[in-house]
Amino acid sequence: MTGVNVYFIITIVIRTLLFLPCLLLSAHAFGAQAPAGPSYLLLSHDPAFLEEAAKYSATVYAKGRIRLVKLTVPADQLPPELGRKLREISPSEVYSSPAAPPADKTADPAVLALTARVDARRLMGYAETITMTGKRSAGQLDLSASSGNRAAMDYIAAAFKDLGYEVERQCYKERKKDSECNILARRRAGKAGAKTIAVVGHMDSVGHENAGADDNASGAAGLLEMARVLAAYKSDHDLLFIAANGEENGIAGTYACAKKLKASGEMSRVAWAINMDMIAWNRDGVLDIETNKEFSAHAEWVAGLAAIYTKLKPNITIPAWGSDHVPFLDAGVPTYLSIESWADHNPCYHQACDKMASLSWDYAADIVRLNLAVIAGKSGLTPLKN
Numbered sequence: 001m002t003g004v005n006v007y008f009i010i011t012i013v014i015r016t017l018l019f020l021p022c023l024l025l026s027a028h029a030f031g032a033q034a035p036a037g038p039s040y041l042l043l044s045h046d047p048a049f050l051e052e053a054a055k056y057s058a059t060v061y062a063k064g065r066i067r068l069v070k071l072t073v074p075a076d077q078l079p080p081e082l083g084r085k086l087r088e089i090s091p092s093e094v095y096s097s098p099a100a101p102p103a104d105k106t107a108d109p110a111v112l113a114l115t116a117r118v119d120a121r122r123l124m125g126y127a128e129t130i131t132m133t134g135k136r137s138a139g140q141l142d143l144s145a146s147s148g149n150r151a152a153m154d155y156i157a158a159a160f161k162d163l164g165y166e167v168e169r170q171c172y173k174e175r176k177k178d179s180e181c182n183i184l185a186r187r188r189a190g191k192a193g194a195k196t197i198a199v200v201g202h203m204d205s206v207g208h209e210n211a212g213a214d215d216n217a218s219g220a221a222g223l224l225e226m227a228r229v230l231a232a233y234k235s236d237h238d239l240l241f242i243a244a245n246g247e248e249n250g251i252a253g254t255y256a257c258a259k260k261l262k263a264s265g266e267m268s269r270v271a272w273a274i275n276m277d278m279i280a281w282n283r284d285g286v287l288d289i290e291t292n293k294e295f296s297a298h299a300e301w302v303a304g305l306a307a308i309y310t311k312l313k314p315n316i317t318i319p320a321w322g323s324d325h326v327p328f329l330d331a332g333v334p335t336y337l338s339i340e341s342w343a344d345h346n347p348c349y350h351q352a353c354d355k356m357a358s359l360s361w362d363y364a365a366d367i368v369r370l371n372l373a374v375i376a377g378k379s380g381l382t383p384l385k386n
């Protein structure tokens with residue numbers, strides 16, 4: 001092979017490499033099936049919804065909690081039910097990446113003592129009781145006054161009361177045979193100028209019998225375990241635990257709760273909120289911490305605590321959608337969702353097989369430890385003598 005030929009071949013190869021992306025892009029841009037127009041964020045990953053959405057859109061980006069689509073039909077041909085669960089968004093507004101470890105990983109012995117009180121077996125016990133209440137969808141309250149949803153409300157209210165909290169049954173919807181209510185538990189600091197730290201987790205499920213162990217008996221159990229541990233402390237700020245109802249029916253309970261907190265003036269005192277939704281299915285120890293752009297620094301701080309006090313591998317994801325953190329974020333409260341890694345989430349999500357057997361309570365206990373460390377970082381906590 002002569003030098004000239006080698007030069008010629010190299011030139012052709014370089015030109016092909018340079019132009020290949022342009023050729024691919026133009027094929028994509030002008031292809032008959034290539035969707036155009038704005039990107040939309042999917043506000044539900046329910047398997048039935050995804051199947052429906054695929055009929056009208058094509059996925060253009062998918063990473064963890066973020067799935068962007070472009071429409072394959074004109075926007076006015078979208079079924080309204082589907083359109084309500086799409087939010088137009090620029091791809092530059094989304095973010096999903098592992099959090100950077102903190103520069104200083106020194107642990108506070110008082111926080112270590114607090115997190116050491118978390119009991120994975122007890123956490124599992126709370127979740128098992130909630131899972132076994134029957135059919136736990138808020139919609140099923142109409143079908144029977146003995147529904148699992150009612151049994152879950154009663155059990156959680158009694159558990160908070162036994163732990164010494166002030167319990168409120170916050171009902172927001174009268175049904176034919178029953179009322180749909182959130183269960184609120186309060187511990188007041190009794191100090192002038194005290195703020196409120198809210199912790200929320202929904203207790204309802206999509207309604208399969210004795211299921212919804214991960215979604216979201218796990219998060220509701222996390223609330224009870226946090227409340228149990230914190231019952232042994234005096235807090236400088238008020239604590240408000242919200243076992244939310246109707247999350248699977250459009251985040252109904254937490255929207256109603258936020259409205260009532262605004263009406264009573266209490267929302268202006270809520271300084272931080274934490275949401276736990278699906279905290280017990282684990283493969284690789286990754287935890288998603290989800291919030292909106294304006295609170296990304298707060299999420300990074302939370303992720304730093306995970307590196308100090310837990311074995312979790314935190315991933316930050318932006319923006320927030322689809323769970324009980326959204327109404328608090330809408331109210332301007334720094335809030336994050338703690339949720340199992342969505343890149344590899346529970347394969348039984350929203351199905352009858354969402355049972356206790358496949359769940360990891362050591363992982364869930366670590367998420368509870370993280371959320372307790374966050375509260376300790378926000379509020380002075382003094383152990384009560386017993």
Ligand SMILES: [Zn+2]
Nearest residue numbers: 215216277278
């Ligand atoms: Zn959920």
